[in-house]
Amino acid sequence: MAAIRVTASPLVKPSLMSRIGNNQALLGYLFILPSLIGFIAFFAVPAIRSIFISFQEWNLLTDAKYVGLENYQELFADDRFWRSLQITVTYVLWNIPLQTVLALGIALLMERISNSPLLRGLLILPWLMPNVIVAMLFVWLLDPTLGLINIFLQNIGVGQQGFFGDPNQAIASIAGVNIWRHMGYTAILIYAGLKTIPKSLYEAARVDGANGLVQFLRITLPLLRPVLVFVMVTSVIGSFQIFDTIAVATEGGPAGATRTIIVYIYEQVFERRINMGMATAASVVLFLILVSVTIVQIRSFRGNQSDLADYS
Amino acid sequence: MKHRSSLFVLLVVALLLSVSAVSAQDAVTIRYVLWDTNQLPAYQQCADAFTAANPDITVSIEQLGWDDYWTAITTGFISGDAPDVFTNHLAKYPEFVALEQLVDLQPLVERDGVATDIYYPGLAELWSKDGARYGLPKDWDTIAVVYNSDLLAAAGVDPAVMADWTWTPEDGGSFLETIAALTLDANGNNGLSPDFDKTNVVQYGFVPDTMGGAYGQTQWSALAVSTGWTFNNGVWGDEYYYDDPRFIDTVQFWADLALEYGYAPSFEEVTSLGSSTLFQAGNIAMTMNGSWMIGTFLSSEFPVGFGRLPAGPEGRKSMFNGLADSIWVGTPHLEESWSWVKFLGSADCQNIIGASGVVFPAIPEAAGMAQQMRADAGVDVSAFVDQANEDGGTFLFPIADYAGEISTIMNEAMDAIGLGISKAADVLPAANAEINDLF
Missing domain, CATH: 3.40.190.10 (Periplasmic binding protein-like II)
Incomplete structure (x- = not known):
């Protein structure tokens, strides 16, 4: 409507709408404004505030008290904190390599044998299920005495497995549940990456006599790198923050075997009368770890560059 | 037209707001x-x-x-x-x-x-x-023994045995004997038989309601306090006694029901779905639980009865x-x-x-x-009520500060004992020291 008025009477100054419309940069900012507001309100401000809170003794209900580095000293002196870091890293090492390799395999299979949107829909189905439901499902499936999977394992002679109840298997079992949940979604991301690789490259490779493996190693993998880096960075960050499956399936047990860093932070608040100082100090440490890991990942895999230019 | 309809909406909203404001008063x-x-x-x-x-x-x-x-x-x-x-x-x-x-x-x-x-x-x-x-x-609420009447009848165990059964941390008393008599291996031997194979059990005599963490309300507390042990130095206490030998022996007995004797499903098996779910699956003869669970147990697909706790060295004791x-x-x-x-x-x-x-x-x-x-309705719940009415039949839930911290410490220690990773005597003194440091 505004635009019509401008053309109808050119003497009138261009309306606000049309001026914004003509300013590309401003328009861009307007488009990201809603998520920017959300980011500032729900991420940036709480994140910065939590850095301040980590230097305080505060339960959110009474007055805060500045204590300097005391929370960090207590944190670093706590064996449970170090163990939780170790458990978290173990989880990430179970979770990420298996999940990424499986997802890559599924994506390649899809590209080879089926283009069906139905298949792609089915693959992300586990990812669409709420985490709590998935965890409950596996608590029953993996139960040592009543669980379907254990009854199957006993029938084929593998024998009963403790899974969530066995401290040596619990963290790997949690990782297994999340691999099952996420690999389809990750496969779809990689599949989208595969679609961006020009077919002509493979034709040229075939003319040159390169076999499937060589094509995969020399064309597919290098050209998938930006997508793989994106997948790795986001899934590693998510993996470090594992909580919901554990909260439902093991509550950090047995014997503390699944107390990951986020479970540790949760305990500081809900089991230690809202000890926000310790909780935020641990969060700041986790934040620094994630920033470092992400920088290393992006640097070492040159995730911001594509090799496609080299092939032309 | 458009203006008029939005005006109408505004009026309706204002009306609703004022109505709710009036009723809120x-x-x-x-x-x-x-x-x-x-x-x-x-x-x-x-x-x-x-x-x-x-x-x-x-x-x-x-x-x-x-x-x-x-x-x-x-x-x-x-x-x-x-x-x-x-x-x-x-x-x-x-x-x-x-x-x-x-x-x-x-x-x-x-x-x-x-x-x-x-x-x-x-x-x-x-x-x-x-x-x-x-x-x-x-x-x-109080605690009592819950039993599967069919399994007791099949083993020829009269529930009346619970009227005067006993327990000690040293040999488990007639409580342990009854549990053994109700445990069956795949060859049909019960837990009392010398040929009993604890690696191949098809029916357990008892299922502990997990390791019980810091309070063992439905677990070991009834047994531990029947030895004369107390949790701490009274209401709002600031000193815990989780390092007392009587407590250590009781907890080890509780874990050994599965680990040593093989009369109970392992801690791993009980921990995720819980003891009442396993009991209701129908191949476990007895368990111990609280009076708030009566309705849940009565919904089992087999007849269920409630029996008295075993009497320890200092008598029958239930957490109240x-x-x-x-x-x-x-x-x-x-x-x-x-x-x-x-x-x-x-x-x-x-x-x-x-x-x-x-x-x-x-x-x-x-x-x-x-x-x-x-x-x-034909259900005898006197096991719970008599326990509450008996002179000295109950002890109070330990009220004290730092319950969250104490639970975190004790859950870890008790899990390790239940899993057989540690012996009670090795981890409980350290856990107790950590707890007493909180105060």
């Missing part, structure tokens, strides 16, 4: 939460009776599962959205007192002349500290735990909330709860109604 809605779904219908009846007597006050009852319940209440304190009145637990309320989130009811009790001696002796005092009062008692209703300091409707708490603590409401049979109310007559209701 007259009628108050109290938010009340509880965690036990089984108790919801009976408390809804209480709420209806309360509103009938106080037409200006409506009670809106919310139910949340145990695990989410405390998280929701804690976040509610912070966000200013906690319920006006909530069902409180002895393990949790000291923390809420420390955070200054509970209304001191003592001045209101005195002002209105509310009698606090109408309850089972000891229940009202559990909720007092330094002259302040943080809740009015609503119910109590009681819930109460507390008012949140942030409530905008203190007087109305207090009316509701008074009603919940009165015979008017507790008789309704008693008649439903779902739990034993704090007022003895109402608890008698619950027992009668079960008896009318």
Whole structure:
């Protein structure tokens, strides 16, 4: 409507709408404004505030008290904190390599044998299920005495497995549940990456006599790198923050075997009368770890560059 | 046209707002939460009776599962959205007192002349500290043995054995013998037979309700206290005795039911779905649990009975735990909330709860109604009631500060003992030292 008025009477100054419309940069900012507001309100401000809170003794209900580095000293002196870091890293090492390799395999299979949107829909189905439901499902499936999977394992002679109840298997079992949940979604991301690789490259490779493996190693993998880096960075960050499956399936047990860093932070608040100082100090440490890991990942895999230019 | 319709919408909204504002002045809605779904219908009846007597006050009852319940209440304190009145637990309320989130009811009790001696002796005092009062008692619970009548009959074990069975931490007494007699391996040998194969058990004699963490309410507490052991140095104590040899022996016995004897499913097997689910699967003869679980066990697909606890060196002992209703300091409707708490603590409401049979109310007559209701249905729950009425038959849930921290420390230690990773004698003294350092 505004635009019509401008053309109808050119003497009138261009309306606000049309001026914004003509300013590309401003328009861009307007488009990201809603998520920017959300980011500032729900991420940036709480994140910065939590850095301040980590230097305080505060339960959110009474007055805060500045204590300097005391929370960090207590944190670093706590064996449970170090163990939780170790458990978290173990989880990430179970979770990420298996999940990424499986997802890559599924994506390649899809590209080879089926283009069906139905298949792609089915693959992300586990990812669409709420985490709590998935965890409950596996608590029953993996139960040592009543669980379907254990009854199957006993029938084929593998024998009963403790899974969530066995401290040596619990963290790997949690990782297994999340691999099952996420690999389809990750496969779809990689599949989208595969679609961006020009077919002509493979034709040229075939003319040159390169076999499937060589094509995969020399064309597919290098050209998938930006997508793989994106997948790795986001899934590693998510993996470090594992909580919901554990909260439902093991509550950090047995014997503390699944107390990951986020479970540790949760305990500081809900089991230690809202000890926000310790909780935020641990969060700041986790934040620094994630920033470092992400920088290393992006640097070492040159995730911001594509090799496609080299092939032309 | 467009303007007119939006004007109309505005008018309607304004009208609705003013209506709700007017009704808000007259009628108050109290938010009340509880965690036990089984108790919801009976408390809804209480709420209806309360509103009938106080037409200006409506009670809106919310139910949340145990695990989410405390998280929701804690976040509610912070966000200013906690319920006006909530069902409180002895393990949790000291923390809420420390955070200054509970209304001191003592001045209101005195002002209105509310009698606090109408309850089972000891229940009202559990909720007092330094002259302040943080809740009015609503119910109590004790522990008893739950058994699968079919499996006992099949093994030729008369439930009457529970009338005078005994237990010691050294040899387990006739309690352990009975458990052994009810355990069967794949070859049909029971646990007493020299040929019993504990690696191939098809029917367990007993299922422990996990390792029990810091309190062992439905687990080892009955046995441990029957040796003369106590948790700590009294109500609001600041010294724990988890390093006492009597306690260590009891906990090791509890873990050894599975680890050493093979008469019980392993801790791994019990931990995720819980003992009552395993018991209800039908191939476990006995378990121990609290009176609030009576209804759940009666819904099993086989006949279930309730038997007395074994008598230890110092007699039969059950933990006596009681819930109460507390008012949140942030409530905008203190007087109305207090009316509701008074009603919940009165015979008017507790008789309704008693008649439903779902739990034993704090007022003895109402608890008698619950027992009668079960008896009318052909179920004998005297094992729970007799325990509560017996002289010296009960000990109180240990009320103390730092319950969250103590649970974190003890859960880890007890899990390790249950899994067979550590011996009780090796980890409990260190855990105890860590706990006593908190105070």
